Amino acid sequence: MDLQRAVALSALPGISRPHAAAAFKALTDYSGGSPVSLEDVVAVCRPDAEPAPVVDVAMAMAASLLESGRTRGITPVPIWSAAYPPLLRTIVDPPPVLWVRGDADALGARAVAVIGSRAATPYALEVARRLGRELAERGVTVVSGLARGADAAAHRGALEAGGTTVAVLGSGPDVIYPSEHMDLAVNIQKHGAVVSELGPGAPPLPEHFPLRNRLISGISLGVVVVEASDKSGSLITARCATEQGRDVMAVPGSVLSGRNRGSHSLLKDGAKVVETADDILEGLGWASGAPAEVKISGKSLIRDELLDRLTPGQAYDADEMSATVGLAVSQMLPRLTHWELRGWIERMPGGRYALAGRK
């Protein structure tokens, strides 16, 4: 599939973005050489429709979006690109293309989302900023939504520490909302990325934000909620995280203000208590030397025999490793990504992999 077709997948008339994304994921293996076609996706999502005219409209729209992207400095990152966030590939409905302003390579790093109330209290602002700073200091990319309040504080904290932060928008990456965050967005682009599944110029419509939330959690290995009332949009992101098998964590706060009712309900449901960034790293199994139990898309992986079968100091290409560990390449790659994100596998020049030095 070429780039224009991938972009066109999100522009098929009468087919929602996540619907098309899920159909595309179900039909393809992202190897880049997959024979899936736009017509196949239309056949699944709109069985009543004649595919050709639907596809034609989408392809025209895609050409226009790609042209806009070129003009405005927005890079389309297709799902088969090495820069595409590896964890995002594992969700049910990964966008076929992410539109990126800034450093697309920032998306591949190990990442944690820090999100929370737009009408944040000074307490929440301070906590979000501190967590953003502490995570960045520990080399973790801080993902958030560029919203007022806790989101912006988390981005700012990461930037203060000289770290990497990623803003996932509910509009095109060139449409900054709220507009007072223009400077912040420019700063994020310099030290990370502003991304969206929506193409250049897309307006921040209310219906975009719940869908955007699945990407905030999808890019991240865990989601930390800082101050959420019982109606907060952060709870949508937390639910996405749970569905995607990611860790949900929450920062406790006052029980008197009503401002933390949502975060406390997450804690009651088993979310991990976060006081500091160390709690987050520990919750994700990054703090200790040994990999803790981790979950990807609901499947538990405790210490993987894949790691045990590799010889320390030796680099393998995909086929060699497949033979060594006794797994098909398609089964092995997601597990490699999983362990790479946790620092147990290192990617070497020439597409080779090795056990990371610290093992």
Added chain:
Amino acid sequence: MDLQRAVALSALPGISRPHAAAAFKALTDYSGGSPVSLEDVVAVCRPDAEPAPVVDVAMAMAASLLESGRTRGITPVPIWSAAYPPLLRTIVDPPPVLWVRGDADALGARAVAVIGSRAATPYALEVARRLGRELAERGVTVVSGLARGADAAAHRGALEAGGTTVAVLGSGPDVIYPSEHMDLAVNIQKHGAVVSELGPGAPPLPEHFPLRNRLISGISLGVVVVEASDKSGSLITARCATEQGRDVMAVPGSVLSGRNRGSHSLLKDGAKVVETADDILEGLGWASGAPAEVKISGKSLIRDELLDRLTPGQAYDADEMSATVGLAVSQMLPRLTHWELRGWIERMPGGRYALAGRK
């Protein structure tokens, strides 16, 4: 065993109170007619000592304590008394006698401990007071330690609601510490009880308080911690509660002040999150119609077949019930107490029991 001997159990030279209490519990069945003697307890706890002189000293001390109690209006409540807190009987080292000022019958009610920091923030004071008030409004007795800060606020909240509250002291019930809580103690005696395992005139020595804490949890079905730093004495009470099979709950608060590090560590270890009294009732299985899983001394009891075998509307004496449910009286009585505390069994006139009306 008579009252003087029971008092003497806590005055055996060279034998700590909990040690004597545990030996007494292990040797007796509290039926009142048990043949356990002070000499038996001395033989277990000080096998090297000649029992007779040890017992003589303790009996003389007991006579003096009983006389002091009479003079100062302090009632000794022995473990076989109907007024003795039923849940306290189930711990490993229940005091053979509790010294009580106020209404000894207040001890038998269903009770929850609300405890916390002495140097409490305004936030903790407000939360403790509110929980005390809300629990009292729901007919729950509020147990605490009469300490400065959160303890006093919890007592005051219960009193404001016209409810019952019990203060467990680390001194004799006539030695009020801190002294500025004299008025509060008088008020508690009028609407509940001030109790201690220490007899009249005992001073508030530092070593008394950790031992006192096991009684705060032992009288209660659950312990709620409001604001505890990582060195707080409330954590000792929480550990006692866990050892006694009681529920541990904690109120979240700021992660920035360091004042909640202890309570948050309880939450990390699985303590229930408390925002309101309803969370407490729900946690204890009192909120819903059906009894939740509950634990007494580490044993789990889920819905008891004992309840199923009783005919609604019929009252049973102990022997009739024993025959009906097919359990020895000694096995049945703790379970009856268990369900009585949860409102599933009602005590009727003439020592008879029946399924409570609400079932």
